[in-house]
Amino acid sequence: MDTINTASHQTLAELTAGAGATRRLRIALVAGEASGDALGADLIAQLRQRHPDAVFAGIGGDAMRAAGLEAWFDASELAVMGLAEVLRHLPRLLKLRKSLRQQLVNWQPDVFIGIDAPDFNLPVERWLKQRGLRTVHYVSPSVWAWREKRAQKIGRSADLVLCLFPMEPEIYARHGIDARYVGHPMADALPLVPDRDAARAQLGLSPRPVLAVLPGSRLGEIGRLAEPFIEAARLVAEQVPNLQVVIPAANAACRAALEPLLAATPFPSPRPQLLDGQAREAMVASDVVLLASGTATLEAMLAKRAMVVGYKVAPLSAWIARTLRLLKVKRFALPNILANADLAPELMQEDCTPEALSAAVLQWLQTPAAIDALQSRYAQLHAELRQDASARAADAIDALVHTTPSKAA
Structure with a gap:
């Protein structure tokens, strides 16, 4: 203009x-x-x-x-x-x-x-x-x-x-x-008690377990994270019968990058559902969220959902950050930083593998009592930000x- x-x-x-x-x-x-x-x-x-x-x-x-x-x-x-x-x-x-x-x-x-x-x-x-x-x-x-x-x-x-x-x-x-x-305005906008049933109805999902997979909203992130995230989701689906996997695509370019990866991955039935946007709805509908480190971790916390956080940067960038000690934090996910505790598993750089990611997701799915305790802590953090x-x-x-x-x- x-x-x-x-x-x-x-x-x-x-x-x-x-x-x-x-x-x-x-x-x-x-x-x-x-x-x-x-x-x-x-x-x-x-x-x-x-x-x-x-x-x-x-x-x-x-x-x-x-x-x-x-x-x-x-x-x-x-x-x-x-x-x-x-x-x-x-x-x-x-x-x-x-x-x-x-x-x-x-x-x-x-x-x-x-x-x-x-x-x-x-x-x-x-x-x-x-x-x-x-x-x-x-x-x-x-x-x-x-x-x-x-x-x-x-x-x-x-x-x-x-x-x-x-x-x-x-x-x-x-x-x-x-x-x-x-x-935080996002804490004002999201309800203290999310409506999982309404979110599942909106996305056409059944009461069976749901895993939301969010490998980032930028093509660079998808290039580094989509493959290990999607393979991790496949490994979880092999262990959890009838697991519903939803993958929000931030835009058309992200969707185009995700489609061939999904087509090449041999998921058991049902196949993952690729969404146009609707990241918040996918989080609320889920039992566990597998997502890239960033603001999305705050949104998942406000949705009161158990999460596994993964991230990779280019090897040279990681080497520079470590060598020059540019990062001053021991934790990366916003819920962990706000709580000053390891509430969500963080699998960064070399640890961000399909095997490690899937094991962390399965740990949540197999321990519902831990999810209940986590939701209470997330509700407290939500109230502090609201x-x-x-x-x-x-x-x-x-x-x-x-x-x-x-x-x-």
Whole structure:
């Protein structure tokens, strides 16, 4: 989407409001992918409750537009992943950032809110903060996992960091940075008691055992994980009669990559069911989830499902991370990190084999009492994360708006 033509500091909404009107609160937001668009839409709704006359502008998707954002660019403009793709799009992204910064300076928002997308948003935030504008970064990068000193850089960009996890503000506090724990929006969205029967009915599944297999949402992950995950599911199916295996494909490209692997794997009846999306429904419908490490582990925890977590990176990447000791955590799955305990088996790199994965899945299926105990612990973690995140974020932003802006060092 091209930029809108802004001859003055006003949005189109303000231009139509009539001359001489009192200046309305101006809130700029930038989100770069579907998850950020959803966060932004909920945040706009909460801010509008506090400031009914506020105007919102920046970068967002359909959800933020529906909530009232005047989008200068579409969120899809920032949805670039992978080093090669970023390099290919770099000239366009730099041009977009330059145009955005100029429009923001012209418009003079009362606060700028960068939602996730740290590679794009943090430089914009720092540039604006240096010019005396208030800045917020919503969704902290994983400073608890690697390179804690990034917190200092983030503090030079943002007056306020809004954190989704309770262990994050303490890290920022060590560097003198204002960071607030607001809770996780996903914990607000998912029910405390998931409805397995409804999910199975929606997917056409019977009451027999269900294994959900999620080898990642990116082609690189599928290239490394789909083969051992699918072979692990086959080994489990040989031990569990009538096991129903469901495999959500994040998009058409992922489906195309999964189909030949499934066709070449001799599963006993019934054959696995390849789904278009519906990852959450598959998790809720399942007895056990076999999945890649990442945000999906949090979703499986909130669905109260036993899980086995596997992951592989390229051998060179693994060697560099180990040699340079880049990772600062002993655990990788978010439920384990939040609980500071080994709630879900983690099989990483060389340990991520079909035999090890299938053995861990079978262990869950054969010990229902362990699953019952796990669900109770997951429910406790869910309650801790369920803080009405969007409302708490809006309260923190509202307080910042009424403080004096500071400049970066």
